[in-house]
Amino acid sequence: MTDARQLYQEVILDHNKKPRNYGVLADANRSAEGHNPLCGDHISLSLRVEHDAIRDIAFQGETCAICKASASMMTVAVKGKNVGDAGSLIQEFRDMATGKLDTQTQAHHLGRLNVFAGVRELPTRVKCAVLPWHTLNAAFHNQPSATTESGEF
Amino acid sequence: MTSPAAKKSAPPVSALEPERLRPDFPILQSRVHGKPLVYLDNAASSQMPRAVIERWVRYQEREHANVHRAVHALSETATREYEAARHTAMRFINAREAREIIFTRGTTEGINLVMHGFGRAFINQGDEIILSAMEHHSNIVPWQMLCEERGARLRVIPMNDAGELLLDEYEKLFNPRTKLVALVHVSNALGTVNPVRGMIRAAHQHGVPVLLDGAQATPHMRVDVQDLDCDFYAFSGHKMCGPTGIGVLYGKAGLLEKMQPYQGGGDMILSVTFEKTTYNALPYKFEAGTPPIAAAITLGAAMDYLTAVGMERIAQHEQALLSYATGQLREIKGVKLIGAARDKAAVLSFTLEGIHPHDAGTLLDLEGVAIRAGHHCAQPVMQRFGVPATARASFAFYNTFAEVDALIAGIHKVQKVFA
Numbered sequence: 001m002t003d004a005r006q007l008y009q010e011v012i013l014d015h016n017k018k019p020r021n022y023g024v025l026a027d028a029n030r031s032a033e034g035h036n037p038l039c040g041d042h043i044s045l046s047l048r049v050e051h052d053a054i055r056d057i058a059f060q061g062e063t064c065a066i067c068k069a070s071a072s073m074m075t076v077a078v079k080g081k082n083v084g085d086a087g088s089l090i091q092e093f094r095d096m097a098t099g100k101l102d103t104q105t106q107a108h109h110l111g112r113l114n115v116f117a118g119v120r121e122l123p124t125r126v127k128c129a130v131l132p133w134h135t136l137n138a139a140f141h142n143q144p145s146a147t148t149e150s151g152e153f
Numbered sequence: 154m155t156s157p158a159a160k161k162s163a164p165p166v167s168a169l170e171p172e173r174l175r176p177d178f179p180i181l182q183s184r185v186h187g188k189p190l191v192y193l194d195n196a197a198s199s200q201m202p203r204a205v206i207e208r209w210v211r212y213q214e215r216e217h218a219n220v221h222r223a224v225h226a227l228s229e230t231a232t233r234e235y236e237a238a239r240h241t242a243m244r245f246i247n248a249r250e251a252r253e254i255i256f257t258r259g260t261t262e263g264i265n266l267v268m269h270g271f272g273r274a275f276i277n278q279g280d281e282i283i284l285s286a287m288e289h290h291s292n293i294v295p296w297q298m299l300c301e302e303r304g305a306r307l308r309v310i311p312m313n314d315a316g317e318l319l320l321d322e323y324e325k326l327f328n329p330r331t332k333l334v335a336l337v338h339v340s341n342a343l344g345t346v347n348p349v350r351g352m353i354r355a356a357h358q359h360g361v362p363v364l365l366d367g368a369q370a371t372p373h374m375r376v377d378v379q380d381l382d383c384d385f386y387a388f389s390g391h392k393m394c395g396p397t398g399i400g401v402l403y404g405k406a407g408l409l410e411k412m413q414p415y416q417g418g419g420d421m422i423l424s425v426t427f428e429k430t431t432y433n434a435l436p437y438k439f440e441a442g443t444p445p446i447a448a449a450i451t452l453g454a455a456m457d458y459l460t461a462v463g464m465e466r467i468a469q470h471e472q473a474l475l476s477y478a479t480g481q482l483r484e485i486k487g488v489k490l491i492g493a494a495r496d497k498a499a500v501l502s503f504t505l506e507g508i509h510p511h512d513a514g515t516l517l518d519l520e521g522v523a524i525r526a527g528h529h530c531a532q533p534v535m536q537r538f539g540v541p542a543t544a545r546a547s548f549a550f551y552n553t554f555a556e557v558d559a560l561i562a563g564i565h566k567v568q569k570v571f572a
C-alpha cells in the first residue's frame with residue numbers, strides 16, 4: 001500500500017515548490033517538447049550540448065508535482081554529464097518507475113532520484129514521472145517532441 | 154432550480170435515501186487503498202446495480218442468439234428482447250416511435266453517425282455549424298473533420314465566467330449558411346445545464362436542426378425529446394448505470410429517412426446485388442452488422458432501474474448534494490470552483506491553489522475518494538478559464554452527504570501535504 005508521504009516525499013515537494021534550472025536556455029542547441037495527452041500536461045526542455053557533454057539544461061512547464069520534481073531533479077542529475085551517461089540514467093529511471101529495476105536489491109546510479117520509486121504502484125503517475133526523461137531522450141535523438149503514449153517505458 | 158451560492162452548507166435533506174439504494178450496487182461496497190470507496194467520478198462512468206448486472210447474465214445464460222436472422226426460438230427471444238429495449242429507450246426519452254431509436258456504441262458514435270449521415274449529405278463549402286464553447290471533444294472533432302473535408306466552418310457560442318452560454322451572441326451567429334447546431338445539453342466539465350429548449354426554438358426559427366449531446370443529461374434528469382423538440386439526441390449507456398459499448402441516437406424520423414447510412418453491411422439492407430443495394434427501413438438502416446445485443450438489453454434494464462428510482466427524485470437528491478458540496482467547498486481557502494451556472498448538474502470542477510489537480514487526484518485516491526483530474530476531454534473549456542486542468546467530483550444519486558464530507562476531509566489532507 002502506498003501512502004501519501006511515501007509518494008510525496010520532502011525532496012519532491014521541495015523541487016515542486018522551487019524547481020531548479022527552470023526556464024529556457026537562450027543558447028540552446030537541443031530542445032524537445034513533452035506531452036502527456038491524458039492530462040494535457042506539457043514540458044519543454046532546452047539543452048546546450050558541447051563535445052558530447054551537457055553544458056547546460058533547463059525546463060519549463062506547468063505540470064503536476066511529480067512531473068515537475070522529476071524534471072527539476074533530472075536537470076540537476078544530468079548537468080555536466082556526457083550524453084552516454086545521461087542515456088543510461090534515462091534507462092535506469094524508466095526501469096525504476098515501471099518496476100523493472102528494484103532499487104532496493106539491484107545496483108543503480110539513481111542516487112536521490114530513487115524517491116520516485118513509489119510511483120510504480122500508481123500506473124497513471126508513472127507517466128508523469130517519466131515524461132521529462134522521455135523528453136530528454138527525444139532531445140538527444142533530435143526528435144522535436146515526445147509523448148507518454150509512444151515508445152516503451 | 155435555486156442557486157447553490159444562495160444556500161451555504163444547508164443541512165442535508167434529501168428526497169431519496171441513497172443508503173437504502175447502495176446495497177444494490179456491489180462495487181460501492183469495495184475498498185480502495187484500504188479505505189471505503191467514495192466514487193465521485195460518475196460523469197466519466199457510473200456504476201451498475203445488481204439487477205442490471207443480472208439482466209446481462211440472464212441474457213447470456215438463457216437468451217443469446219443473433220437477432221433478426223433466424224427462425225429458431227432463441228433468435229426470436231433475443232430479437233424480442235432487443236426490440237423491447239428499443240421501446241424502453243423510446244419511452245425513457247419520450248420519442249414518438251421506436252424507429253427513431255438507433256442503438257450505437259455511445260454518444261461519440263451517435264455524433265459521428267449524424268456527421269456522416271446528415272453532415273455529408275447536407276453540409277457543403279461555405280456552410281456553417283454552430284457549437285458551444287463548452288463542448289466535449291466528441292462534439293468538436295467530428296465537425297472539424299467534416300469542415301476540413303467540405304470547406305465548411307465552425308462558429309462557437311461564447312460563455313461567461315460562470316460557464317453560461319451567451320444567448321445574445323448565439324442568436325447573432327445564425328445566417329443563411331448555418332446548417333446545424335450541435336450543442337451539449339449538460340456540460341461534463343462545468344456542470345452547466347444549457348437552456349436548450351429555447352435555443353432549439355431559436356434555431357428552428359432559422360430552419361436549422363439541432364443535435365444535442367445528452368451524455369451528461371440522461372443519467373440525471375428527465376429528458377423529453379418531444380418537449381425539447383431537438384432533431385437529434387445522443388447519449389451513452391455507461392453513464393446511466395448501463396454497460397459500456399452501447400448508446401442511443403435519437404433522430405426525428407423525417408430527418409433520419411433523408412440521411413445516408415453510416416456504415417454498410419448486414420442488417421442494414423433490404424436487397425443486395427452487385428449493381429445495387431436497397432437500404433433497410435429505420436432504424437435498421439443505421440444498424441449495420443450484428444448489434445451489441447446484450448448491451449442494448451442491459452441498457453434497457455438500467456433505464457427501468459432509473460425509472461423505478463424516479464428521475465425527479467434523482468434530480469432532487471443530486472441538487473441537494475450539489476448545494477451541500479458547493480457550500481463546503483466554498484469555505485475551503487485556496488479552492489476555486491470553475492463553473493457557477495445558475496442551472497447546474499451535480500458536477501464540481503475546481504482547482505486548488507498551488508496544487509496540480511493530478512496530485513490532488515492521487516492523494517484523494519489514497520483516501521479512497523475517486524475523482525477525475527485533467528481536462529475532461531474539453532480542452533477549449535480549460536483554455537477559456539485559463540487552467541491546464543481541473544479536479545472534478547461528479548455525483549450520482551447513490552452518493553451520500555457523508556461522501557461529500559469524505560471529499561472535503563480529503564481536500565484538507567491534500568492541502569496539508571502541500572502546505
Ligand SMILES: Cc1ncc(COP(=O)(O)O)c(C=O)c1O
Binds near residue numbers: 259289339340366
Ligand atoms: C458531454 C459528453 N459528451 C460526450 C461524451 C462521450 O461519451 P462516450 O465516450 O460514451 O461516447 C461524454 C463522456 O465522456 C461527455 O461527458
